Amino acid sequence: MKVLSIGSDRNIFSGGSEARERIIKYGKFAEELHVIIFNSRFANHGSPFTIQKISRNTWVYPTNSKNRWFYIFDAYKIAKNIIHNSKFMIHNSLITCQDPFESGFAGWLIKRKFKIPLQLQAHTDFLSPYFRKESWLNKIRVLIAKFLVCRAGCIRVVSERIKNSLSRSAGCKLRFTVLPIFVDAEAIKNTPIKADLHEKYPHFDFIILMASRLTKEKNIGLAINAMAEVVKKHSKAGLIIVGDGPGRNSYSLLVTRYSLQNNVIFEDAVPFEILISYYKTADLFLLTSNYEGYGRSVVEAMAAGCAVVMTDVGLAGEILINKKDGLVVPIENGEKLKDAIISLIENKDLRENLVKNARDIFNFWPSEGDYLKKYLNCWAACKKQKTSF
Incomplete structure (x- = not known):
């Protein structure tokens, strides 16, 4: 099977990146894999990206667009050349798009032109x-997605939450595969500790960890607001926020406003190996997002043996069951969040029980080989579907 993929993860251009390695593994299951990535021609430190052959049968193509409004048009032009030069055949080819928005629309235009089956992927809860x-x-984007979903051969979603919301809202019968991004739980469990948060921050007697991009949807401000209340009762509790993003300055100002400089610490993003150590040496992992497709960091924390408090997004209710594997609080509810954090600070037995139950989940966790077989089956099933144009 020849596969054309369209997305926007520019990390694929970086040698050794997780995104690049993942694409190389997917490519092993295809005759050819061609990956088009949306990017501005000035995004790579002022220099355009170049076409790269990253494995025997896998190529990555930048759009090098003038700006984001040209992404779809430029991807379409590149796809036409790929399909002609590589001789894509209708019966043995697939277009897969990493979102049902701009990349999905480009994929739909290509599908209309060449009659090649189309798979849309939904990695975020866009109906939230x-x-x-x-x-x-x-x-x-929501309007585009609602237009496209009934015109795709199939849809890969990363959680039951997205599947259920799409099923309720779509005006047609949809063909779903629920398949999250793979988390190597066994590797996380076996990774030795190389950085201990309690040794790094010995003035804290309870450490809460957050790890995410500092963007609006992650709602880091909710965690900071909750900490302002938590420290009134537990003055030696600390919140470590690991990650980069455009919200860093505004969140730092919020910390200053609450006089939390001694309790809230920002760290730049760290290598994944170090982040695993952070998971293993923190007392609690916190996720306060307004929406998530899945919540991969929650799975990583659970695999590392860290108790979790999260908002009701993504995998909550599917992988993490409230009061069994972790604690789930309503979105944007600072009072409930504060209560959940304090309950785990004050109740070590509850914390340890949640961790134990969460670890049991990984007794039945798929191996990477099993996961890649499911991914291939997802492609193969979609290739056979007939859809409207």
């Missing part, structure tokens, strides 16, 4: 009201 409220662009 918080997604729509975030920006006018997201409102347009």
Whole structure:
């Protein structure tokens, strides 16, 4: 099978990156894999990216667009050349798009032209009201996605939450595969500790860890607001926020406003091996997002043996069951969040029980080989589907 993939993860251009290695593994299951990546021609430190052959049968193509408004048009032009030069055949080819928005629309245009089956992927809960409220662009994206989903051969989603919300809202019968991004739980469990948060921050007697991009949807401000209340009762509790993003300055100002400089510490993003050590030496992992497709960091924390408190997003209710494997609180509810954090600070037995139950999940966790077989089956099933144009 020849596969054309369209997405926006520019990390694929970086040698040794997780995204690149993942694409190389997917390519082993295809006759050829061609990956088109949306990018601005000035995004790579002022220099355009170049076409790269990253394995025997896998190529990556940058759009090098003038700006984001040309992404779809440029991807379409590149795809036409790939399909002609590599002689894609209708019966043995597939277009897969990493989102049902801009890349999905480009994929649909290519499908209409060449009659090649189309798979859409949904990695975020775009039907959440918080997604729509975030920006006018997201409102347009929701409209695009609703237009496209009935015109795809199949849809790969990363959680039951997305599947259920799409099933309720779509005006057609959809063909789903629920397949999250793979988390190598066994490797996480076996990774030795190389950095101990309690040794690094010995003035804290309870360490809460967050690891994410510092962006609006992650709602880091909710965690900071909750910490302002937590420290009134537990003055030696500390919140370590690991990650980069455009919200760093505004969150730092919020910390200053609450006089939490001694309790809230920002760290730049760290290598994944170090992050695993952070998971293993923190007392609690916290996720406060307004929406998530899945919540991969939660799975990583659970595999590392860290108790979890999270908002009701992504895998909550599917992988992590409230009061069994972790604690789940309503979105944007600072009072419930504060209560959940304090309950785990004060109740070590509860914390240890949640960790034990969470670890039991990984007794039945798929291996990487099993996961890749499911991914191939997902492609193969979609290739056979007939859809409207």
